[in-house]
Amino acid sequence: MNFRTKGLFSILRFNPTPCETFSNHHHQQCRTLVRVRLKWVKNRSLDHIIDTHTDLKAACLLKDAINRSSTGFLTSKSINDWQKLLGLTVPTLRFIRRYPTLFEEFPHPRYPSLPCFRLTNIANNLHSEEQRIFQTHEADTVQRLCRVLMMMKNKMVPFQSLHPLKWDLGLPDDFDRTLIRKYPDCFRVVKGPNGLCLKLEQWREEFAVSELQKSHENGELGSGSGGSGGYRQFKREYSALGFPMSFPRGYGAQNKVKAWMEEFQKLPYISPYEDSRGIDPNSDLMEKRVVGVLHEFLSLTIYKKTKRNYLRSLREELNLPHKFTRIFTRYPGIFYLSLKCKTTTVAIREGYRRGKLANPHPLSGLREKFYHVMRTGLLYRGKGVGMIPQPDNLGNVEEDDTEQEELEEEEYESGGEFCEDEEDSEVEVDSDED
Structure with a gap:
């Protein structure tokens, strides 16, 4: 049906x-x-969150891709076909140009007609703050990943299925190269029928509580x-x-x-762990x-x-x-x-x-700052990027109260x-x- x-x-x-x-x-x-x-029955509050998180996730993935790049920037040609990968409803080039507070556009050093994008200072600062959160809450991340594997039939999952879930599960972008190698008593990389898989190395009974x-x-x-x-x-x-x-x-x-x-x-x-x-x-x-x-x-x-x-x-x-x-x-x-x-x-x-997370993770607070910088850049991109405060001065960023009040708990046919x-x-x- x-x-x-x-x-x-x-x-x-x-x-x-x-x-x-x-x-x-x-x-x-x-x-x-x-x-x-x-x-x-539509829940406008949850729909609004999902809508904003679509752009937020795409911007975070672009930020991570720039950090992974050996040159420290991405060309417009390299990101041209990323629209579906990022889950966007608009072309990637148009999207990245919406947020000059995060992505700085400049001509390619060798090909001046080729636009390139690198991270702004505030985007780099936010990325550094994100890395500190990953380090501080690493034990929680390891436990979450172990519990995901413990639910699996064979206690393993293909990387091709796990990588799209990195953002949702709060895993570092390079978790497959850093986190897994750091905890060989918890994880092991094995060959499976669908390619390389991440396998649980040791069952932890204390994690098996839903x-x-x-x-x-x-x-x-x-x-x-x-x-x-x-x-x-x-x-x-x-x-x-x-x-x-x-x-x-x-x-x-x-x-x-x-x-x-x-x-x-x-x-x-x-129990899902049974x-x-x-x-x-x-x-x-x-x-x-x-x-x-x-x-x-x-x-x-x-x-x-x-x-x-x-x-x-x-x-x-x-x-x-x-x-x-x-x-x-x-x-x-x-x-x-x-x-x-x-x-x-x-x-x-x-x-x-x-209309808000009942038990927010520290990573969600950092992403709220990231979204605040995105939205401010979109609103004031014609007036320069100097209007954005540094991350330390952003405080606990929340959505506009008037807008949130209109959306809170509103469900309709x-x-x-x-x-x-x-x-x-x-x-x-x-x-x-x-």
Whole structure:
């Protein structure tokens, strides 16, 4: 089913008759489907974040490419075909010229008609500050990368799938040459069926606790979702840890949506770090396990989001079903899909509160400074770059309060691609058993 054209969220109800067992617990259950027809609900706040991060990520990737260059600059010819690689909706040359506060244009030393670009002083200062953050939080970065590998079926991932995730996972640009070599007890480079792969060298039991389990252990989700007792119970047997859910306005109050949500939350939670190959791939338990894996992976990213295609490239390694992306539309209370910038991005709703990251990483603060310099340069590029303060004077840069207030927590129905019929009611539930 194409969710862009059908707009049909298949929501589960459960028959209490057990079908199979897992780890000696009778809890796999037969399913009947309740089809819930929902209009696509757009979250303007999250869409705005994804929109701004598209340009921010592209600028950061260009900054890293210039730093990698042996000449210290890039020519317009060399970046001409990078538009798709950078995820831009405009030509790369036009994009880089938008931000003279970061990228200084000058003629090539040997070919004056060839434009070249190098980093400005403030861009170099921001890069140096970024390197200090990487060094200070290196242990956290190593743990995050280990946990990503620990979720993989064979405890390894191809570099071709990992490199596009560098920015999302907060990995240094040269992590494959520096970080991996520095920690041979954690990582090893091996040859795989899809080229060179990064393999986990040593299993770390203390890392094998998911973010959902930590939240329950700390009581962050409240007693209604299991509380700390739920996590302790998990250590003894597979208990029902509930995911935090935040439905689009009006949908969560529907009785059948509530019934589905309660039954889904009662299913046992299988940690994404557990071996799942013994679970029936067509069972309800596997579906909750898939939700848990996607939730954990997104929780490990800096912004609690990534592109859907990046996850699709890891489908086999994460032991996900062929059509696992339907999970995102089936559980709109946990995930949010955005179609901004001609791509599909998926985020976990709990990662944001009032339009901002709930638990920001230090790297996100540095990137806010970077974006502030970008935006100021765009607004005042005709007046010179001298208007930009140095990084030490930028302070805690935040988005314009007026703009943010307009976007905070605003969700509304859209007649976009996710809608099946604009004349449908807000929520239409048809009980059809399959």
